[in-house]
Amino acid sequence: MGVRIHFSGDDLRKVTIAQQPALLWEIERSLRALQVADTGAVTAPWRAWARMRLPRSAHHLLTLVPPSGPCPDFLTPAGAAPSLESGLEQMLSTPRSLLDRDMGQLAEQRRLPMWAQDLGRGALPALRSLGRAVRDYHQTVIQPMHRRLSADFETVAGGLAQTLSRHGLDALLSGLHPSIRWNPPVLYVGHALFDEDVHLSGWGLHLVPSFFTPANAFYVNSTPPKTVVFPITPREPWHPGPGPGRARTADTLATLLGGKRATLLRAIAATDGITTTRLADTAALAPSTVSHHTAALRDAGLITTQRTGTSVRHRTTPLGLNLLRAQPHALV
Secondary structure, eight states, X not given: OEEEEEOOHHHHTOEEEOSSOOHHHHHHXXXXXXXXXXXXXXXXXXXXXXXXXOOGGGHHHHHHSOSSSOOOGGGSOSSOOSSHHXXXXXXXXXXXXXXXXXXXXXXXTSOOOHHHHHHHTTOHHXXXXXXXHHHHHIIIIIGGGHHHHHHHHHHHHHHHHHHHHHHOXXXXXXXXXXXXXXXXXXXXXXXXXXXXXXXXXXXXXXXXXXXXXXXXXXXXXXXXXXXXXXXXXXXXXXXXXXXXXXXXXXXHHHHHHOHHHHHHXXXXXXXXOEEHHHHHHHHTOOHHHHHHHHHHHHHTTSXXXXXXXXXXXXXXXXXHHHXXXXXXXXXX
């Protein structure tokens, strides 16, 4: 069983390697990992820690993402979004026809609550609730391991790029992962459920290393770019570190800036530009309160604010990033 990916001559010249983690894919795979009894030594410490911290809103996400099997495609849109917010914008702008299709398929597997049925109809309140749930989940259990995710990803992606440049495409495709076999011109991706042939037809293939993908690679059979996601190996278990030390870190920054401003600075640093409305949703504050605090952060040189159309976007300055990085166990 598995997916056989057939390359043409054009496809062989169009193999690309992701430059950053596919964040929405990592969120989706991590939600699966939370629901599996045995996730392996690498993610087990994270799973135990995350389950104790899981925000109430994230339980909606567990309804949409089962421990195994298909989940709604719109949760993991094609393409590499540069940030959580840009990925969410892409997700939440899914056409109603696709929402209806994806949620209809999920309804065939399980009985859905009313809010999930509203999501399938494209109801704005349901979409907003989904966006808040993803932000809450990311901020609570994914963002604290940002450094580890980035470090592991950069190590693996850098190694793949080096293999490609030094030894060529055959060496790259032959050494991706034990669940992937390269028999030119076919790349075999093992899978317990699917048995199919896929022809890339000149689109090439995009390779994405993943922290939360547990054992086997999988082929993303969607619109271009055609993508294979595979586990990062070898890896050491991630540990959150001692609780008291982490609490002191939060108090240190909060003492310096104030609790709300410290929260806002961290939230801004987690994006490549976030609007006041999104920031208010993330921090559970009124937009007017957020505007007051962002003005203070801007005056201190910790953020910049730029107008884009009718909205403004906040970004962290080098000074703001350095302040966050100076904190032990900082989340950036």
